[in-house]
Structures are given as C-alpha cells and as structure tokens.
Amino acid sequence: MGRLMQGLRNLSIRKTFILYMFVFIMAAALVSVITVGQAGEMMNRLFLKYNPSYTVEDINNPAVIYNIEKINTDYSPRDQRWADFLRFLDSWSVPIYFAGSIISAALLFYRNKLEKPIKLIRNASENITNHNLDFHIHYDCQDEMGKLCESLEQMRAALDQNNKMLWQAVEERKRLNAAFSHDLRTPLTVLTGYTDFMKNYIPSGKMPTDQIVSTLDKMSNQIMRLKQDVDAMSAAQRLEDVQYKLDHVEMASLTEQLQSICDMFTQGKRFAVVWDIDLTVLHAKVDANLIIRVFENLMGNAARYARNHLEIELRFIPEYLILAVHDDGYGFSPADRKKAFVPFYRGEHANSQDRHSGLGLYICKTLVEKHGGTIDISNNETGGATVQAMFRLG
Structure with missing residues (x-):
C-alpha cells in the first residue's frame, strides 16, 4: 500500500x-x-x-x-x-x-x-x-514540482556556497590588508627617522660624508624592502583571480617538471634530496600549473631551513594527489603552527637577512583550496617540518 x-x-x-x-x-x-x-x-x-x-x-x-x-x-x-x-x-x-x-x-x-x-x-x-540562505527545501515527490524544488534547493546551496566564498574572500582581503599595513610600519618608521635625522644634521654640516652615504644605503635598503612588500602584496591579491583548469596530465611528465624545480632550488646546497614516488596511475585529471606553483613555494621554504636532508613525497590516495615536503630544519614552533598561513608571517626562526615575503604558505593554502584540497603542517618525530598538500582529482 x-x-x-x-x-x-x-x-x-x-x-x-x-x-x-x-x-x-x-x-x-x-x-x-x-x-x-x-x-x-x-x-x-x-x-x-x-x-x-x-x-x-x-x-x-x-x-x-x-x-x-x-x-x-x-x-x-x-x-x-x-x-x-x-x-x-x-x-x-x-x-x-x-x-x-x-x-x-x-x-x-x-x-x-x-x-x-x-x-x-x-x-x-x-x-x-531577504538574503537569507540558511534554510532547506525538502519535497519528497519526484514529479515536476519535486524536481523544481530540487533545482531550487541546488540553486540555494550554490548561492549559499558562493556567498560564503565571497564573505571568506572579503575577510581574507581584510586580513591581507591588515598584515600588509602592519608590515609597512617598520620600514616607514625607519625611513621617517633617517629623514628627520638628515634634515637636522646635514644643513648644519655636522654630518660627515661617509655617514651620509651609510644612512642613504640604509634608507635604500628600506625602500627596497617596501618595494618587495608591495610586489608581494600585488601577487597575493592576484591569487583571487586564479582559476584552476583540470586536464588529463601525464604523471611522469609532471614528476619530471617537479624534479627540475627541485634541482633549481637545491643547486649549491649541501643537503641530500630523497624522492618518495608512489604513483599508481599514469594519468590524472589535475591542474599541473597550479601544482607546480604550490611546489615552488614549498621548496622555497624547505630549501631555506633544511640542514642535511630533504624528502619529497608524491603519491595517490582515493580521490586525491598527495604532495608532501619533509625537511630536517627547525620545525614549526607553537606560534608558527598558529600563524603559518597568515599573510606576511615570517616565522620565529627568520632573520633580518632573510627577506622572504612571508606569503609562501598563504599562497599554497589559497591555491590548494582552489583545487578542492587541503594543506597541513606538522613536525617530524626526528626533527624538522612537514608540509602536506592534498589536491582533489577531477
């Protein structure tokens, strides 16, 4: 019945x-x-x-x-x-x-x-x-009205997802702007101090030439730092326009490109590089360019902190391609693990001569999420850090 x-x-x-x-x-x-x-x-x-x-x-x-x-x-x-x-x-x-x-x-x-x-x-x-998307449409008939309700529910879900993504992008832009503004304060303060110092002492002739040249060099370094930060900020904002495109990629060719990039980053380094490749299929539907960009940023960080050993892992699990980079460096401190993906965060072990932008992991996280995946950081049991990116297969 x-x-x-x-x-x-x-x-x-x-x-x-x-x-x-x-x-x-x-x-x-x-x-x-x-x-x-x-x-x-x-x-x-x-x-x-x-x-x-x-x-x-x-x-x-x-x-x-x-x-x-x-x-x-x-x-x-x-x-x-x-x-x-x-x-x-x-x-x-x-x-x-x-x-x-x-x-x-x-x-x-x-x-x-x-x-x-x-x-x-x-x-x-x-x-x-009324811009309220926190509801669901459920109608358990499979007639035309049921299909219409189902389509409307799919539209609602898509709008809700797009709304959340838009809100997330706005919040991310706010955090990025806040981090950028905070990062600009130091060089601007230094430049202001040097400018006031030179305005006070150069007209009176109390500042020797060599000190003027030294101060100008320091100001030039700060200007260069500002330029690098502005370039980094522009690159970070362009990430919002990145659209990933899935293609059937030959895994042997992708692996060869990644190894070539690794050689470029490790050239002249004294640590050993080990590849752990376990690819069960010859072709996969991924965005090779996006994966390469993520790998470049991961290698930039790993090559900066590795001491004697660096391992790169590439393998498949159901529905995902795993790309992991292990190094034997300092590892992540508790503060690093909280702020690693925050724009312009350079880590507790960064020094003043290391002028990386602090955007590497932020860029990786943004690109991996665009590919439908996730990225995680952890410390190795024997010391050092691991960054693992999971890319969803098409």
Missing part, C-alpha cells in the same frame, strides 16, 4: 490531473445513474398513489393500463413538494454531480500536488530576496 501511495505521489502532474478527473467523473456518472433511477422510481410510486391502475392479462403482452382521462395530479402539499424535488433531481442532478466532481477533483489535485510545493517555493523566494 505504501509503494502504491508513493507511486501515485510520484506521478507527473499531467497524469495525476487526468487520473483525478477520470475517477471523479466516473463517480459522478455512477451517482447520476443511481440518483436518476431512484428519482424516477419514487415518482412512479407517487403517481400510483393517486392513480389506480388495472392490468390487462394478455398471454403475449401483459400490461398495466391507466385511464388517461382520469389521471389525478392533484397531490397533497407535502407530496407536491416531494414530487417537485424528484423532478428537480431527475432534471438537474446530472449537471450538478458532474460540475461538483470537476470542482472537487481540481481542489483535491491542488491540495495534494500543488499547494505544498508552491508554498515551499514562495517561502524560498522570500528568503532569497
């Missing part, structure tokens, strides 16, 4: 409307036949009550004979009302029943097939108009 009811609920709107009309019209026809038949029979009984009859017995044709000249239609008031009602039923019951069946079928069809989904769609439209 449950399957039958569910099957009826899943009928298309057209078929359901035809079914409702057929059932109600057939019911109206049946009730009409019964009503007209009963009304006619009762009218005959009433007629016989006032008009006696006699029977002519004929072997071939027995019949009831009325004296037409003496037909009595002078009914009592009560019987007259009853006779009028029966004549009304005989004349008007059929159109009344059919009209009533059509109206009832339409009302029942609307209540069972249209009322709930229309209400759901109207409420969803009002919520979306």
